[in-house]
Amino acid sequence: MCSRVKSIIHRWAIAISIVSIATSTLQARVAPPLPQDAAAAKQEAKDSAAGKRPITPEQRARAYAKLLEGQRYYVGARTGRLTIETLRQAQRAFEEALQLDPTLAEAHTALGELAFFFLDDVETAEREAQAALKIDKDSYGAARLLARVLVLKSGLRENKIDRPIAERAIDALREVVRLNPSDAEGWALLGEIYLALGRQTEAIDAFTHWAAAPPSLDTRFYQIVTGGRELSPDAAAARLGEVLLRAGRTSEAIAAIRRAIALEPSNRDYLALLSRALEAGGGGDAVLIAELQRIVESDPTNIAALDLLARSLAEAMRYDEAIKAYEKILQARGVGQNPVTNEEDKQLVSWILERIASLQRQAGQTNGVMATIERMRRLLGRNDPTADFHYALLLRDQGKRAEALQVLRTARLRNPDQPALIRLEATILGEMGRADEGAALLRARLKGKPEDDFIELLNIANVYLQAGRAKEAIEASRKALDLAPAAQAARNAARQNGRGDQDDDRTDLQTQALLMLSSAQEKAGDFKGSEESLRRILAKDPNNATALNNLGYFLVERGERLEEALEMIKRAVQAEPTNASFLDSLGWAYFKLGRLTEAEKYLSEAARRNPASATIQEHLGDVYHKLGKTDLARAAWRKALTLSIEAAETARIRAKLDGSGGKN
Structure with a gap:
């Protein structure tokens, strides 16, 4: 069996509070040779199963007793009281139950679960599940076990789908939800498999059922095979919304995402998904801002919503309002003029002041940036690196890279291992x-x-x-x-394990x-x-928007397959309508196609959303030049020159300003 599958099962076993035991030891000790009387009983059972000898009521009663005995050991194992001996006893009890009554589907299922959870043996688990279903096609436990085995073997977790196994997993999962239409895991996994196979409509149907299902108590398997996704009702609504959005069913997507936010108002991912959906719906900045303002009004302490509101206001170039949104977070936490001593509050204050400084830099508010830097020093302490980092960024923006380098090196004397300082220093050295x-x-x-x-x-x-x-x-x-x-x-x-960085x-x-x-x-x-x-x-x-954009842009730059490139970039912009880089690519594609009106529209919007990009400003200048808007062209090129850090780019822009035309 693949070692990757083994490791997945092992982590799952740990997650349900099972102590670690070497598989080889278990396999050596769990199933010792049956004693002679047990072997005889096994032969009797085979005869009974073959119709040679009927199962007596006494045998059936003894078989159920053994089944219950094994379940007692098994329940103890699943609650964390596992030893080699109890696992051996559980396995032996289930085997003896089957020797007495081979028609006990529950015993096959239990043996399969032991193999799956504790022995890293998916082949035995699959075989036992199939044996149980052959006896009782309506065995829910066996159906779920078989489905889990096939999902694990399908390659879903590794994004390397084995189509034949995935199709078998679908059949198994359909049986699970037939037997229990409220099985959240069954519907969720069904949706994920359909999605991986490109069957979007069926995925939406499965996710719709998942969103209507009650919460599941057993969530760990789904988390593991999906790389950490949750199985909660809010996650179901969000996943449905995400897939509906991908399918272009925007209004339905917005409704589903709103349900997710109603259940988890502070979830950053859900809020970001709502932002994408509203943008895709054509509402623009105003609609998104109004929606976020309603969320914040209902809960002024919702930091995630306030953060997204501030970002949205900034994208709309409403910088002062964005800064006020961040200031509200500080007010809600009682942060004033005095130094912050609580470590948790320090992290929050640092994060907010960094956001404010970044907004002020975008808005060209140099005095505001300097005031915020001094505020950082006052609230966070002189030895905190945050103020020095942002001062270096400001100097870099102003073209004062040598001074920025000195600030960073001085700061690193106090904080020698601070990653942000080191990375910014490395970036500036590269630019120099x-x-x-x-x-x-x-x-x-x-x-x-x-x-x-x-x-x-x-x-x-x-x-x-x-x-x-x-x-x-x-x-x-x-x-x-x-x-x-x-x-x-x-x-x-x-x-x-709850240790991930939310901003990752x-x-x-x-x-x-x-x-x-x-x-x-x-x-x-x-x-x-x-x-x-x-x-x-x-x-x-x-549908990866960045890959679509980049491939389209590279083709445009080379003047190859322009119509194909345009369609790819359009798909990227449809996915992220406010992404300045994607808007620039779209405008540049239209420019290369000679469609100057569309080019001006999208490049102007790109420049509005990211005024600090030399590439966007140069492209906009080129469009203005073609349109005969000479003064606007020269203004855009001059701005591009102040932002440029690459020698070749700088030389090209200078050539355009000098009137030599340059290469478009």
């Missing part, structure tokens, strides 16, 4: 043409811990990519890609590595390799 120095800082943080090393390798790749060092960026990206499975397993385990990027780590690799390959001129990397993402997730 000192990429090897920046990469060396990050390499020093590689400690052999998969998830942490994965992050640093992506940062190394990015430093080299921004410096135009595509070969080194590819090398670091490939190393990150190799680490992705182990890093993903560590991240999933942390989330399942929820994107699959292999996808993150492939996105970085494809960008590096594109920069290196390996267009075929870049497209293959993105196609790997789309093979697993055909």
